[in-house]
């Protein structure tokens with residue numbers, strides 16, 4: 001796979017971007033690049049960017065383009081991204097999308113596919129509020145939809161420690177959904193105009209959604 005394999009996963013909170021990005025990472029050897037994860041790491045590290053982002057994230061709003069683009073560019077400059085990247089949760093505004101176009105053009109790259117995970121808003125609050133992850137390896141689980149094979153033990157690494165995100169409560173999820181529809185959903189039209197948009201029904205079971213995504217990625221990278 002070449003460096004030109006740049007894939008974008010679009011979708012509201014709970015659509016399955018992280019779940020599917022991790023599966024594509026394993027299947028295709030791509031690198032998942034989640035701006036949400038990068039921002040949470042900056043918050044945990046107490047950097048200036050993290051301090052500025054924390055309150056916005058807690059309220060369910062979008063962090064400024066300036067901060068997000070700075071951390072995204074730093075991450076894209078790391079050598080492992082040469083394997084190709086799955087952008088999970090980026091871009092989220094038209095400003096970010098335009099900046100990504102410029103960044104890729106400067107590197108002689110282009111977007112392989114922007115894939116919209118289409119879901120019903122009403123189901124997303126349940127999906128997000130039931131979510132938890134392995135505290136050691138980050139594997140994602142859900143109280144109802146995806147439990148470890150052995151209760152309390154991570155399938156991937158065997159850890160017995162799990163955690164839940166601070167912004168995964170009904171009030172903040174509602175604000176995050178609003179931010180998605182107002183600022184991010186217009187990117188569906190943006191990428192349609194560039195003839196790189198694909199749409200996947202992401203209300204089905206995780207493995208079925210994964211199969212639909214794998215077909216798109218195979219077409220784009222094959």
Ligand code: AP5
Nearest residue numbers: 013014015016017018019035036057063089131141142145
């Ligand atoms: P971020 O971390 O990106 O969160 P998000 O977009 O709200 O998305 P989520 O992580 O909640 O959901 P997901 O689609 O990954 O779903 P998942 O696979 O976990 O962003 C957090 C915050 O950071 C933002 O609010 C913002 O403040 C800031 N931020 C981040 N990027 C930014 C940017 N570019 N610009 C500005 N600000 C930015 O699945 C959810 C659950 O459902 C899991 O438990 C999973 O097991 C389950 N599940 C998944 N698929 C299915 C299925 N098909 N059926 C049943 N259950 C399923």
